[in-house]
Amino acid sequence: MSERDDPVTIGRRVQQLRIDRGLTQRQVAEPAYTPAYISTLEAGRVRPSDGALRHLAERLGVGFEELATGRPAHLITELRLQLTGAQRTLATGAAEAAAEGFASVLAQAEAHGLVGEQADALLGLGESGIDTGDLAAARLYFERAEEALARVAAPLPARVPAIRGRAVSHYLGGELRYAVYLLESTLDELNRGGLHDPDALLLLYASVIGPYMDMGAHARAAQAAELALALAPQVGDPALVARMHRSVARTLLAEGRIAEADASLGKAAELYRQLQLRTELANCHWMRGYVYAQNGELKRAEAELREALAMLSAKRAALYSSQVAVELADVLHRRGKSDEAAELLHEVLSDFSAERGALHSAAAHRLLGIIAEDARDPEAAEEHYVRALSLLERAGAAGDLADLCRLLGDLLRRTGRVEAALDAYRTGLGHRTAPGTTTLGPAPAQPPL
Template identity: 70%
Template sequence: MDEPAEIGRRVQRLRAERGLTQRQLAEPSYTAAYISTLESGKVRPSETALRFLAARLGTTYEELATGRPARLATELRLALTDAQRTLATGSADEAAAHYRRLLADAEGLDLLPERAEALLGLGDCALEAGQLSDAGRHFAMAEQLLAGEPLPRRARAIRGRAVAHLLAGELRYACYLLESTLDELNTSGLADPEALVMLYAAVIGPYIDMGAHARAAHAAELALALAPQVKDPALVAGMHRQVARTFLAEGRTADADASLAKAQSMYRQLRLRTDLAHCHWMRGYVQAQRGELDTAERELRTARDMLAAKRAALYTAQVEVELADVLRRLGRHDEAAGLLSALLDLGDRHGAVHAGGAHRLLGLIAEERGDTEAAEEHYVRALGLLERSGATGDLADLCRLLGDLLRRTGRVEAALDAYRTGLGHRAAPGTTTLGPAPAAPHTQARPGAAGH
């Protein structure tokens, strides 16, 4: 709200334009003396008074309080929706340019919710482009702008920050952000279903990467239970996509494929191309788990082409790791090694977990070619990357591979050390060493729910 003097001048101008006296404007709720005091800037009007005067003057509360025509905020919100559609169907660079213009407009008009929405959009664009530090910065700025809002309003910004840390290989911190927010939501009476489903779905990935399968399964159960209360179809589709990961971890490939099919159908209807590409990616992984390698290759190439067309460099690199594994299993070692080597030339921009995965595959290829020295070197480099990220489940498997290699080459003591290290990572299945799992949401009986 503007200063009282500015509001007073605005009321006086609008009253004069409409040919009203102070008494005519004031009646029946106020006095002419109050209008005189208000117009002289000697009193700060209440929201109730301004809403009454706005109705009498044929304007809006917002325009009277701030001088901004209400249509500007409406136009800006519509433009933000257009930018979101551009990100879904076009390139992240194009959408980011759109969001930057809208952020400047929102700042010029001092529209806080629209500024926050533009920053969230810029964070999503940066995630897709693989610019993780920029993504984290945009999400943190949005969260700061929304600091005075209830926690559910800040959930998207917090989720965005957590995803940026997850993609950078900082699994424990991603879990910490999501778990602490879930706890606060569930213990504060702010258990908003959409915010909870968003956060439960987001925490599944880091849980699985850390080997905490029990927690991942529990988060999936809670998300599925809350899903009927969620109106946003994109959010429900994203939940199904993440729930599929828990089915995969349990070896339930048919259930995983069914869950992905639900997500895929929703994404097609919503024309969300990046998310649809993620479904092709995961279905390719499911088919690879079933041994359907030719079909898996087709799905993964489809995902890679869709993501590359949108210039989603980070996700494209991650799909190529999965594709290289399928090519290796098909016996096309040179093609797989070429794909992985090109990824490693990019440095760690595609995240420690996936760089570790690339080194692991190169180690397997080297072993299958009989080059044990190169295999050991890749396994050791993969271990360093995965230890840095805290990807416990992958570490245990890698220690087994390294131990087997060392044992076959006669280094029994070194092999035992590798096995012990792997067992250490498997010592506490279902935990993240972060303390108790997040509290479950308080369930409230719905009217008419009895007997169903």
């Protein structure tokens, strides 16, 4: 039960409802109360008991909750139903339509002071922003969600989706180091504090893999992938089960069985969250594909990377899928399928720019440069390398910068430009890091698996 409004507000509400219905104070009061009591209550000079409010609600033809709080009957349940609907829409890839649903819930929740529903709607708007590539807006929504949860003293596991959303928006915007800081510090706080919430940990471990890889911290990325897969929930087809729970909730709501409807909606919401986690687990398959590729097991690498792409809807998570697509293109190239690899890379570049997906664009240009070199087209190769270098310098991806400078230096040396080649090598040395490490601090504490 939500906390009721103050006596003055309730008194005004009772008076307005009574006048709207053309009732006298005596008609509202009898038989349990006196007109004088109703007059005192309407003036806000007495705090009505639950029994008095129930009597008045019956006489005025409204629900107890609406009279006590000003919220329409079943509002919270209706908002939860709308939230699960928007989450379902987002899971199918229709991010813009989902955002409209989340925005509608947010407006109603703000109007009635429902902080929990506000936070859920803001999280949904943030996820929608990530899917559409509007990273600045997404970051603001996640920050607002975290602030809303902090106002009601929500525990850390409950705040993890908002923190993770902030980190992902920074990461996709090219701010790798800050993204890793947010994710690692939260993991450390959870594990050291004994808050071993599987969903929260899985979300964080799966999300930190990409930034680790782009910073050259391969050992940490591999460890995060294994921990995420160990935590992964085992579900059948969560979309079908969630749809069933929403249908059941509607039936229960129509029958006035509010508590049961809320429970069914809670199950549906959890399944939609698991759907989003399943999308995150594509990163783990990508990581396995990367490991296989490093070990020369290219056929197995291709299978894992194709599985990762299959887990990402064609319409959903384009910024994520581009990263997997570039890795798959590398494997295809190494397997002698350079034309297919180049086609995949050009698809990636058609969707992204320096401001949106910079790291993935750089990786695509780097690989296109290698393919151009193999095709004996040094001019095209140099153009791709220079574009990639510019993108990586902005993002501060040290590990990739060192490798790219080596590639560019080798190309310049082979074409007779020795001084330019030396400059490229010197630049690369300035960004060199030991394999599997970065200048990050100690790794976060691990869960007791």
